[in-house]
Amino acid sequence: METDKLTVLTIKYLKDNSKETFKEMVEELHPYDFAELYRALPEKHHFKFLTYLSTKHIAALMMELEPDMQKEVLLKLGIEKSSKIMDIMDNDDLADLLSEISEEELEEYLAAMQQDESQAVQQLMSYEPETAGGIMTSEFVWLRDYYTVRDAVEKFKSFAEITRNIYYLYVIDEEKKLVGVVSYRDLLLADMDEKIHDIMFNRVLSVSLDTDQEDVAQLIQRYDFLAVPVVDEKEALKGIVTVDDVIDVIHDEAQEDIEKLSASGKDIDFQTTASVAAYRRLPWLILLLFIGLVSGGILDSFENTLDQVVALIFFMPMIAGMTGNTGTQSLAVVVRGLVTNDIDRKTVTKLVWREFKVGIIIGLVCGLLVFLVAMAWQSFMFGIVVGVSLIATILIGTMAGTIIPLILYRVGLDPAVASGPLITTLNDIFSLLIYFGIATSLMHFLI
């Protein structure tokens, strides 16, 4: 936990060549802690740090590091040592790492690895990244239903190394079809001579290789599972997705929604450099810039109205702003709702109708407030123009914020690409058209 203290100690041990004391310290640490320590350590100490760690510990460290640091470790270790580490790493983490390196390096590493590990990881790498196949591990322990609990525990013991993050044992039939599941708790509670068949749970929920990772996460979240089995089209067990991977999926998907809703581009965190961050944000901004210029064109076409009633300009930023705000609110409700709801025609109709009513209520309240302000400042008719425009634009804003993401979802696009800034910019255009349209048609009352 106290990385600073650990770092100082580690540097001391490395300098004093106190390998034994160092090893005792490392034994008490969690993999996340070695990774923090590795990050905190000045680069000149990295190589010696790695030589002091056992192969097992380096594998645990690798699984916690980000891709850039993983590559640094591989480079420092060389191909031969690296391939030994890769043999021990969890297959799902290894597949992620290998998908980051160049084609030639990949071949060298795969050739140096144990054949079965190398084949298993190549199989995993062939699945789409954001699916059950892409996030599952192919390391699991299977049982047959005629085993006794004693057989199961024996098998479990002999595969102890790969059961670290696995919480259920899966039961398959002669065709490798998944037929049941047994938890560690079930094994502990049962007598040694009971048959697996009698203690297993039959109605196993599973996902297929191409199930979207968000759906896998939803299943685990709903049922409070620790893992979910992944089967192929013949219902043969191919791997498992564990709860720790699902937590990362939930975290990342929420992060992605926020990035898209704010049009901030992919993967910008506190460590991203300014030029990369600017490069990732610019495409959306340039698009929004040109859409924003359309607003200017609209104003230009109403120049006549503007010349006659200059006061109209003063309410323009507020009207455009409010349309954007109400649109952003609806958008956020729709985008998050799509994550947790099953969508059918009935749900959509109900939602659109609800937001319509929300738009009316909000429009009436805000319209009335602004009518009073505008009337006090100019005239009754001016108040009417501003108030009615605000009601209309808020309603349009709410509807745009609701319907645009629903249409995107319907045509198979991610609804979150209809970002707050995009909805706001589009709503600017709608609001100017309505505001100056109403003002122009009522012009003879205003002057």
Add this chain to the structure above:
Amino acid sequence: METDKLTVLTIKYLKDNSKETFKEMVEELHPYDFAELYRALPEKHHFKFLTYLSTKHIAALMMELEPDMQKEVLLKLGIEKSSKIMDIMDNDDLADLLSEISEEELEEYLAAMQQDESQAVQQLMSYEPETAGGIMTSEFVWLRDYYTVRDAVEKFKSFAEITRNIYYLYVIDEEKKLVGVVSYRDLLLADMDEKIHDIMFNRVLSVSLDTDQEDVAQLIQRYDFLAVPVVDEKEALKGIVTVDDVIDVIHDEAQEDIEKLSASGKDIDFQTTASVAAYRRLPWLILLLFIGLVSGGILDSFENTLDQVVALIFFMPMIAGMTGNTGTQSLAVVVRGLVTNDIDRKTVTKLVWREFKVGIIIGLVCGLLVFLVAMAWQSFMFGIVVGVSLIATILIGTMAGTIIPLILYRVGLDPAVASGPLITTLNDIFSLLIYFGIATSLMHFLI
């Protein structure tokens, strides 16, 4: 999984009084499935459905339902039956339920419950809701380090009922201080005669009762734990937080961030009625409405400038919009970053400096583009005014989006209350001041 089919079957069994067939069907379902079934069933069947379920199944159902439906079930069951259900429910879920009902009802239920359960849940209800104490369960199994594995398994078997969602056994000393942890896996791998002392892991990470739930979630996420123990100020074990609760925390916190970033108010989902949704969204909108009117006042004060160069108006929506967009982008990066980063002076300085550079780069690119457009349309000097204004407003927008949430965080407020709409509305004001300020000072070049 197929709720529609299940619903039809259930109605049939209820109408035919086929209690036994109904029971067989329910045995194969997960708690989440009964809850879906209960929601899908027309209300007139609810009472009979409940009478057909065992006490254990009703308790499981209750833990999946939302507060309104839980209250409906309690009402249908009556105090006596309800208190029996409450005795079986997990303490953390029960504490959440009881905090939703009225003072008098609460006393009635607590009086009807078993004394030890009632005391345990009252203790839980006394902790703050969004802390480790508020989300933990006080049902866990403890061991002493001199137990053998056989003793531990025996104790585990005798507490089988409460170990459903528990994945580790905690080892305490004579003062109830937490001294170690043993997983089910450790027990399965060990020999029956080994001492717990020899197989337990000593360096147990724990949280205290008042640790924020987000920090608990972060700990579990970092270390891939299935549960984390909660201790009081004397390091005595008081409860545990399990990974399924943490998944809900991560999900809810992301949801809250999105709600706040879009100023859409708390807790609006697809089921919320229009009037409630409008009521929750209006406070922010009315605030934004009045801030938006300030923009009008600014325009009013530049009336002279506007009269002389009407073309300035046409770029106004774009400039205001771009300032809002860049501000929203920075805001999202900062708000999400604050969730996952440990914040110190160095990190903040680095971040502000990074965003400053991002603002400069984005400002230069967008400023140049708009300079070309404005020059082509009006004049070189006009292009300079619009371009320079855009650079300055984008820089201000980026800085406002970065610094405002950081200040809120520093003074202990939630940075996400600086919503996208708020930043956008404030940035409208800044952008108008800068744009017309620059235009006014360069007026003699423009006319």
